[in-house]
Amino acid sequence: MRTVMAFKHRVGWYVPLAVVLATAVPVAGATISGFDENVAAQALAPMAARTVVPAPVFRVQGTGSFTLDKSTAVDARDEAAPVGEYLVNLLRPATGLPLPMSGVGDIELVVEPGHPPGGYDLRVSPSGIWIAADDAAGLFLGVQTLRQLLPPASTGTTRFGVASTTISDQPRFSYRGAMLDVARHFFPVSVVKRYIDDIALLKLNVLHLHLADDQGWRIAIDGWPRLTSIGGSSEVGGGTGGFYTQAQYRDIVAYAASRYITIVPEIDMPGHTNAALASYPALNCSGVAPPLYHGTSVGFSSLCVDKSITWTFLTDVLTQLAALTPGPWLHVGGDESAATPLNDYYRFVARVGTIVAGTGKTMIGWHDIGRSLSLPKGTIGEYWDFTTPRPGSGALSRSLVKRGGKLIMAPANVAYLDQKYALGENIGTQWAQAPLTIQESYGWDPATVVSGVGEEQILGVEAPLWSETFSTLSQLEYLAFPRIVAIAEVGWTPQKDRHFKDFASRLASFANYLQALGINYKRTPGVPWH
Ligand code: TNX
Numbered sequence: 001m002r003t004v005m006a007f008k009h010r011v012g013w014y015v016p017l018a019v020v021l022a023t024a025v026p027v028a029g030a031t032i033s034g035f036d037e038n039v040a041a042q043a044l045a046p047m048a049a050r051t052v053v054p055a056p057v058f059r060v061q062g063t064g065s066f067t068l069d070k071s072t073a074v075d076a077r078d079e080a081a082p083v084g085e086y087l088v089n090l091l092r093p094a095t096g097l098p099l100p101m102s103g104v105g106d107i108e109l110v111v112e113p114g115h116p117p118g119g120y121d122l123r124v125s126p127s128g129i130w131i132a133a134d135d136a137a138g139l140f141l142g143v144q145t146l147r148q149l150l151p152p153a154s155t156g157t158t159r160f161g162v163a164s165t166t167i168s169d170q171p172r173f174s175y176r177g178a179m180l181d182v183a184r185h186f187f188p189v190s191v192v193k194r195y196i197d198d199i200a201l202l203k204l205n206v207l208h209l210h211l212a213d214d215q216g217w218r219i220a221i222d223g224w225p226r227l228t229s230i231g232g233s234s235e236v237g238g239g240t241g242g243f244y245t246q247a248q249y250r251d252i253v254a255y256a257a258s259r260y261i262t263i264v265p266e267i268d269m270p271g272h273t274n275a276a277l278a279s280y281p282a283l284n285c286s287g288v289a290p291p292l293y294h295g296t297s298v299g300f301s302s303l304c305v306d307k308s309i310t311w312t313f314l315t316d317v318l319t320q321l322a323a324l325t326p327g328p329w330l331h332v333g334g335d336e337s338a339a340t341p342l343n344d345y346y347r348f349v350a351r352v353g354t355i356v357a358g359t360g361k362t363m364i365g366w367h368d369i370g371r372s373l374s375l376p377k378g379t380i381g382e383y384w385d386f387t388t389p390r391p392g393s394g395a396l397s398r399s400l401v402k403r404g405g406k407l408i409m410a411p412a413n414v415a416y417l418d419q420k421y422a423l424g425e426n427i428g429t430q431w432a433q434a435p436l437t438i439q440e441s442y443g444w445d446p447a448t449v450v451s452g453v454g455e456e457q458i459l460g461v462e463a464p465l466w467s468e469t470f471s472t473l474s475q476l477e478y479l480a481f482p483r484i485v486a487i488a489e490v491g492w493t494p495q496k497d498r499h500f501k502d503f504a505s506r507l508a509s510f511a512n513y514l515q516a517l518g519i520n521y522k523r524t525p526g527v528p529w530h
Contacts, residue, residue, distance in 0.1 A: 051509040052148045053485050054203060054492035055502070057119070062164030064126040066106070068097055068150075069159075075105030082258070083139045084109050090147065095160050109139050119170025122146065124162045137260040141203050145169065153516035173446070175408060175460025176491040177206035177264070178484060180476075181418075181467040183213035183275070184296070185235050186242035191473050193255050198477065198519055200259040202488035207256055208264040208331060208462060214274035214293045214301055218243045219265070221317050224280070231275035234292040236468050249324055257326065264364065265321050268333030269314070270340045270348050274301040282309050296468045299338030305348045315355055322359035329380065330356050335366035342371075350374035364408070370396030379405045380459060386413040386433065387444050398452045406459035409446040415487055417479050418466040421522050427469045428479060438524045441486035442503055445495050461491040474520045481514060481521035482507055504528060 052059075068091070076084020081101075087109070088099045099107075106128035113134055115121050120133035120142030131142035149162045178199045180192065187195075196207055211218045217231030220243060232243035244252065253263045273283075274293045281289040285304035293301075303310050321330060332352050337345055349365070349372035356363040357376040364380040381400035385393035397407055410416070412432035419436035420428035428434065447455045463484045470476060485507055489498065504527045511529060514521050523529050 051506055052145055053503070053506050053510045054489035055497060055506065056145065056167045056169040057116075057494060057497070058168040060166050062125060062166060065161045065163045066124050066126055066129055067159055067161045068095060068099070068107075070097060072097060072107065073100050073102045073105035074107045074109070075103060076101060076109035077103070079111040079136050080109040080139055083136050083143055086140070086258070087143050087146070091150075091160075094150075094153065097160075109143070111136060111139060116168055116170035118174055119168070120145075122165075122167040122169070124149065124165050126164065129162060137205070140200075140260045141169070141171075142167075144201055144203055147201065148510070148513065152512040171203070171492045172494055173458060173460035173491050175206055175462070176204045176488060177208050177408065177460065177462035178204050178480075179208035179210060179266075179410070179462055179464035181210040181213070181465060182218050183210050183216045183235075183268075184467040185237075185239070185471040186216060186218060186232075187467075187473075187476070188242065189244065189248050189252055191476070192252050194473060195476065195480075196252075196256050196259055196261055198480070198517075199484070199488075200261060201513070201517075202485060203492055204484075204488055205260060206262050206264055206327075206460075206462070208266060208464075209252075210266050210268065210464075210466075212267045212275060213272045214298070215295075216241045216243075217275040217279065219249055219267075219321070220245050221320050222246075223316055224313065226279040227276060229279075230292070231279040234275065234294060235471075236294055236296055237471075238294045239471065246320075246324060253324065253326065262327035262329075263325065264327060264329045264331050265325055266331035266333055266364075267317055267321065268335065269352065270303040270305065270345065271299060271301055271335070271337035272333060273303050276313075277301055277303070280309075280313070283307070283313060298336045302337060302339040302344075303348070305340070305344040311351065311355075314352060318352075318355050319359055322356075322361050325361065328362050329364050330359065330361040331364040331382070332356065332369075333366060334369040335384070337368070346372050346374075353379065367393055367397045367400065367407070370399040375400070375403060375405075377404045379403065380408060381405055382408040382410055382462065383450060383453075384410050384412050384416075384464070387411045387449050389450055394450050394452075397450045401453055401457045406457055407450070407453055408459050408462050409449060410462040410464055411444065411449055414440050414444045415461065415463050416466065417463050417483055418469065421524060427475050429466070429469060436483065437526065438482055438486055438504075438507075439500055439526055441483040442490065442498070442500050444490065446490065447495070461487055463487040477520040478522055481519055482511070482524060482527070485510065500526075 074084050074088055084101055092099055108130045110132040115133045120138045122142045123130045133139040216235050217227045220228050228243040233241050235241040256263050277284050278289050278292045349369050353363055353376045367381040367383045381397055383397050416432050418429050419432050419434040420430050422435045446458050446461055508528045
């Protein structure tokens with residue numbers, strides 16, 4: 001028994017280290033012959049403690065480890081059951097272990113009150129793994145941490161060790177989002193689902209879909225078939241575009257929900273609407289439809305504020321979108337409406353606000369909508385200007401907060417994932433002070449960007465990914481990773497606990513998981529990639 005304990009103790013440190021080493025030699029089978037295990041144990045204790053992104057709020061290392069084996073079972077009942085299913089569906093193929101879901105198990109997932117709000121508690125000891133949270137969503141976050149405590153990929157043995165540890169964790173902000181622009185280039189359901197899985201790993205809980213812009217309309221609306229047959233048939237560069245049927249869209253929403261991720265649909269308006277205007281001549285003030293647009297300019301299109309068909313159209317669109325959306329928010333864009341006379345813009349946003357309020361949803365708009373004098377109480381602004389606000393954007397943001405709304409922080413110069421990593425790169429844009437480095441994506445505090453908009457006025461953070469310059473999954477992931485990891489930690493980990501050097505070393509370890517999952521990423525300078 002003593003020997004077994006001692007062995008287990010060593011194995012606890014040994015297995016994760018083997019994994020770190022194994023990435024250089026992917027099927028190394030956890031053999032590190034000639035390696036002094038005592039030295040390994042010392043070297044690994046801090047390392048194992050530092051491999052989670054975003055960094056947990058509280059964590060201490062224990063002694064020993066738990067090893068999954070043929071007899072390991074998972075106990076996840078009632079509300080916890082779907083999270084248990086999710087976990088075993090990940091672990092069975094990765095480990096080759098049976099991992100039955102039974103009433104008693106060494107891996108226990110529990111929904112019960114008394115845990116960190118929005119977060120979870122996790123304990124690993126030699127006798128098992130226990131994760132508990134107030135709800136299934138919190139449990140799911142704990143499971144994301146557990147994934148990063150396990151080796152990233154099968155080492156060819158059945159020994160999957162997790163070092164003993166106690167974690168108590170909760171998010172800084174309740175809204176932690178990614179945005180994907182499926183309008184400039186269309187991405188099929190499979191790519192959207194893949195991105196949902198990518199961001200779930202980072203404990204993000206919102207995916208904002210930019211569903212319509214000048215270059216394409218991507219969601220079927222009953223009664224308006226030309227929106228998709230015409231408006232959906234184009235994209236930047238002249239490709240064939242595409243769109244989601246309502247059934248496909250519901251499938252995306254349900255898939256996101258199974259990862260405890262809320263979909264926020266955005267129809268950008270009154271500008272960014274060329275695809276809709278090209279589909280229905282009557283929506284244009286002139287009565288003449290413009291041609292489809294394949295370029296990348298902004299600010300040239302506008303809905304016609306005083307035509308009644310505009311309001312029939314928007315009521316249909318927003319009502320149907322609300323019905324497709326279990327989450328609390330509808331995003332109406334409102335940015336860069338340079339082709340809309342200012343007076344019309346005020347009236348437009350006010351009237352849209354009334355329609356959204358009528359659906360029971362809370363309106364979100366880019367911070368530009370702060371210009372409008374009349375907005376439903378609690379309207380949320382999404383801040384996209386730089387971390388040093390240029391004239392106007394601070395005041396527009398404060399005007400939303402004064403009316404009881406909160407802000408989602410997505411400053412373009414640090415959070416826009418489409419900004420180039422380096423000016424010589426062939427994908428990405430550069431208008432927002434590119435190059436955008438990993439240090440810059442990490443090194444900002446959402447609560448000090450806009451004066452008068454502090455911690456309490458901030459709903460959360462978001463990392464938008466605009467798609468003018470790319471069309472494949474691999475390019476999408478390349479632009480997102482690793483900068484989205486930085487934004488996820490900005491949204492999760494308390495400001496005082498964030499330090500770039502520490503983040504960079506955890507990020508380098510996390511890259512083993514990206515590799516194991518086949519997620520493309522940029523090996524940005526300043527990170528000690530293995
Ligand atoms: C700005 S800032 C946009 C998008 C572009 C993006 C490109 C804002 C709300 N809109 O229309 O796609 O820049 O980086």
